[in-house]
Amino acid sequence: MFVCNRVWCLVNDDVAVLLSQLLVLVISKTQRIAEMMNNQPSQWWWLENHSNTRRSPWLQSTLTELNEKTKAMLKLIEEDADSFAQRAEMYYKKRPQLVSMVEDFYRTHRSLAERYDQVTGIRQQKTGGGGSPFSPLKHHQSEKLMSYADDSYDSYSESFDVEESVESEVDDPEQEEEEVTKFDNCTEEEEVQFVVANDEGMRQRKEIERLGEENKDHKDQIKEKCNIHEVVMVLREEIEGLRKETRVQKDELSQKSIICSEVMMLREEKERLREENREQKDELNQKSICGEVMILREEIEGLGKENRVQKDELHQKDIICGEVMMLREEIEVLREENRVKNDELNQKGTVCGEIMMFREEIEGLRKENSVQNDELNQKGTICGEVMMLKEEIERLRKENKVQKDELNQICGEVMILREEIERLRKDERVQNDELKKKGTICGQVLMLREEIERVSEENMVQKDHLKQKDQEKIEVIRHLSLAIDVLKQENVKMRSFIAKEFTNKWKNPFEFKKLMGSLSVKLFNGRNQPSIVAL
Known part of the structure; x- marks a missing residue:
């Protein structure tokens, strides 16, 4: 927050300095414009030197038209508006009218200059070139007018005729012949009139020079006004740009203040995430997985001991089975002896009874064989299940390793x-x-934000992954506990079955075939089941 306040103060100082500089510049420009407007000549300057009473109707109409055009032009130039934008719009809209008026002035000035040059040339020829004392002056004046016509055609000036002969030539070119005859007949009057006209021409030339200078001044003023207008427009654009920059800087400062608050919040979030990570680590360290594994190992060791005991019992059963086989062989020998004796004793009367007994015994053996086949099939399925359980246990071991x-x-x-x-x-x-x-x-805050979001996402993923692993471990432990319970139940069943078989063996010592079948079935089951528990 301190950094944001400091940046805000610096930006405010810079903006204040820039605005003060712009205000000083605008005030100086406006003062210069006001001075130029105060130094400007009067609007009605074109009426000062037109007091000549000897005017023809054509000259009077020409001057009237010229005055009207000058008034219109000054009205267009000096028309004011409320803002710079409106002035610029008025300038661009009225520019074609000003251009057309300038063209009219140019054409009028050029035509008058050409006519005056023609008249002065004719007079010089009539007066004999150097006879008149005013001929050098007239030649100089004609050259001066030609220079004005050639070099200053674009200036804003007005030209006036000198005498009625020139007016008649401008009005009607056919009057030149009459003027020539007048010069031939009345040379003396013409010289007097020419002196007067020369004086008037000098005065008009001075007026033209003054008007030319004023036009140049006006052109310079117009150019300066245009430059000032352009400068003002540039300054307005700069002011708008500075306003936009100040707005952007204000927005940036507000964003920076928001970002600072977000940074503080993100730091708090980061600390909270660190605490959560520590808690998760403590939870991971404090989990009782190892204890449960130790309990399972103890149960597996107990089951292994029981399986060893069962193996010893089965080994004893194998020894007993060997003894039973020996006894069976002895019984078979005794049976053969009994049969021989019975054959010898009952060769005639007991053949049918022995056949019936043998048939019953064969049927019993067949039934026992079918039972043994069913038991063998069950053993095959049990073996498949045992192999599947072994594979499941191996997979669980691998999963535990993973x-x-x-x-x-x-x-x-x-x-x-x-x-x-x-x-x-x-x-x-x-x-x-x-x-x-x-x-x-x-940019750095955005990077920190992205990094914190990434860390939070990774933490969420790790949390989900740990939850999933915990669920898988719980599921595996549940399956192992179920398998252990099943093995315990089967061990209990085997113990009860072995106890029953031993009791039945001593009660019925001659039913060895059924005993051997059942013992072989249980023996096979007993040999495979301990491996499951050991695994």
Whole structure:
């Protein structure tokens, strides 16, 4: 906030200085324009030197038209408006009228100059070139008029005729012959009139020179006004640009103040995220996964011990089965002896009974074989399930390893994030120094905002990932606990079954086939199931 206030003060000082300079410049320009307007000659300057009473109707009409055009031109030039924009618009709208009026003045001035040059040339020829004392003066005046006609055609001046002979020539070219005859007949009167006309011409030339100078002054004033107008327009544009810059700077300052508040909020958010990361790390460290794994290992070790005991019992059962086989062989021998004896004793009467017994025994053996086949099929399915469980356990082990690797990777990423946060702190310090020097806080704040958003997104992703991993671990633990419960139930069933089989064996010692079938089925199940528990 201190930096923002400091920048705001500096910008206000710069804007105030610029505005004061612009105001001084505008005031000086307006003063110069006022001085030029005060030094301007009167509007009715063209009426001062037209008091000659000897005027022809053509000259009177020409002067009247000239006065009207001059009034119209001055009205166009001196017409004022409320603002510079309206004046510029009026200037551009009335520019064609001014151009047409200038063309009319140019043509009138040129025609009068040409006619005057022709008249003065004819008079010089009539007076004999150097006979008159005013001939050099007239020659000089004609040259001067030609120079005006050639060099100053674009000036704003008015020209007047000298005498009625010139008026008649301008009005009607046929009067030149009459003028020539008049000069032939009345040379003396003409000389007197010429002296008067010469004086009038000198006066008119002086008036023309004065008007030319005034026109030049007016042209300079008009150019200066145009330049002033352009300067004023440029100044207006500069003022508008400075206003826009001040608005932009105000907006930037408001944005900077907003950004400063956002930076403070982002820093608080960053601290909060750091605390959340610490809490998550503590939660990860405080989780009871290891305890549950140890409990599962203890249960697995207990089941392994039970499986070893069952293996020992099965080994004893194998020994008993060997003894049973020996006893079976002895029984078979005894049966053969009994059969021989029975054959010898009952060769005639007991053949049918023995056949029926053998048939019943065969049927019983067939039933036992079918039962054993069903049990073998069940064993095959159990073996498949056992293999699937082994594969599931291997997969769970791999997943546990992967989860451990992912946890290690997450720890590494957390360390990297810590380093990144430290680096960001250093970058923030450097950026704060650069902001104090240059005031370029916007881009860096945006970068920090993007970085914090990225860190927050990564934290959210890590949270989701950890939640997913926790759910997977809970699911795996649930499956393992269910598998352990199933194994416990099967062990209990095997124990009860073994106890029942032993009791049945000692009660019915001669039913060895059924006992062997059931023992082989349970033995197969017992040999495969401990491997599941051990895994």
